[in-house]
Amino acid sequence: MPALTFNNVSKSFGDNTVIKAFNAEIHDGEFLVLLGPSGCGKSTLLRMIAGLSDITSGQLLFDKIVANDWEPKQRGVAFVFQSYALYPHMTVRENIAFPLIMDAFKKWYHLPIVNIVARHRLMRRKDISDRTLQMARQLELEPLLDRRPSGLSGGQRQRVALARALVRNPALYLLDEPLSNLDAKLRTQMRSEISALHHKVAKTFVYVTHDQVEAMTMANRIIIMDKGIVQQVDTPDEIYDNPANTFVAKFIGSPPMNLIPASIRPDGLKLAGQIAVAHDAAKPTRREATFGIRPEKLRLKAKGEGRLPARVSIIERLGAETVIGCSLVTDRKSDDLLIEQDLVFVRVSGNPRMQIGEACSVDYGAEDVLWFDSDSGERISLKSE
Known part of the structure; x- marks a missing residue:
């Protein structure tokens, strides 16, 4: 062979x-x-x-x-x-x-x-x-x-x-x-x-x-x-x-990985208390990157209980699980992260009994986040110096 x-x-x-x-x-x-x-x-x-x-x-x-x-x-x-x-x-x-x-x-x-x-x-x-x-x-x-x-x-x-x-x-x-x-x-x-x-x-x-x-x-x-x-x-x-x-992140997975253009503010070095972002203090500019997370890693919570305020836009019932599309609200800030995308997908087990238009919030763990370069699209590691 x-x-x-x-x-x-x-x-x-x-x-x-x-x-x-x-x-x-x-x-x-x-x-x-x-x-x-x-x-x-x-x-x-x-x-x-x-x-x-x-x-x-x-x-x-x-x-x-x-x-x-x-x-x-x-x-x-x-x-x-x-x-x-x-x-x-x-x-x-x-x-x-x-x-x-x-x-x-x-x-x-x-x-x-x-x-x-x-x-x-x-x-x-x-x-x-x-x-x-x-x-x-x-x-x-x-x-x-x-x-x-x-x-x-x-x-x-x-x-x-x-x-x-x-x-x-x-x-x-x-x-x-x-x-x-x-x-x-x-x-x-x-x-x-x-x-x-x-x-x-x-x-x-x-x-x-x-x-x-x-x-x-x-x-x-x-x-x-x-x-x-x-x-x-x-x-x-x-x-x-x-x-x-x-x-690869978009091609693999159904729905694919949520890829969110984001700006990390120079005056805030942490995302969810765990991922540090290096910056030049003499040149306080935002760090542009793409925030990536799988739908099953996001957590759907009641209004005000998660980092990202949202509203239910899409509900896809798949029997044992449900895929929910959530539109992020206008003020899209999470600690030091400024989100620039309107829709993310969340995969949850069973039927969460939610309605289209219902206010909610989305949460995540820093360990589940992947970062990609905004220009090349290649995966990168954001670590403190």
């Missing part, structure tokens, strides 16, 4: 550079997710791993061996496409067995009449038929083996595409948004099945998605990309708790 290394890999189409100096490592046997908005270059990166797209510059290494010029067959990868790419004229059995048949194909088998005879003969070969049946059973497709793709549901087609990819027992699995065409219930089911499959086969999976839920629930590590640039590489928990910048 290969470990993959990217050394300054870039990809351009003419004058348009879609991946810029990509550096990362994919460890042997891990489930790595490439996550980002549409157009960020994640599918292009997957195609470069498979050998379906050339690398413009840089090096891609399979187990420390440069693989830029390897043919797709040399790489030992299985590719599951977003569109399933099943052959409509073939049965489920024939679709699953197709990679095995092609591996056993001779050059002269491509002749028109010979082709038909050879394929039927190979389909009956014991090692191919046994392996096909094994994969069908593993993905609960055995009752569907004689159907064609037109007679299958979306989830069944997706399982056929997975079975076809798995049947060759490759060293590396590449999955390009395989669940995007399924409804919510099937996506949940297939997430569990793919995760279980990864644990069972113990091979390297590289999975492309723009869905943060898929990434957070399935990945060992996540690479977050935007405009062809890596924003953060880390575990799901670390990315959620300590986003590297405001892009």
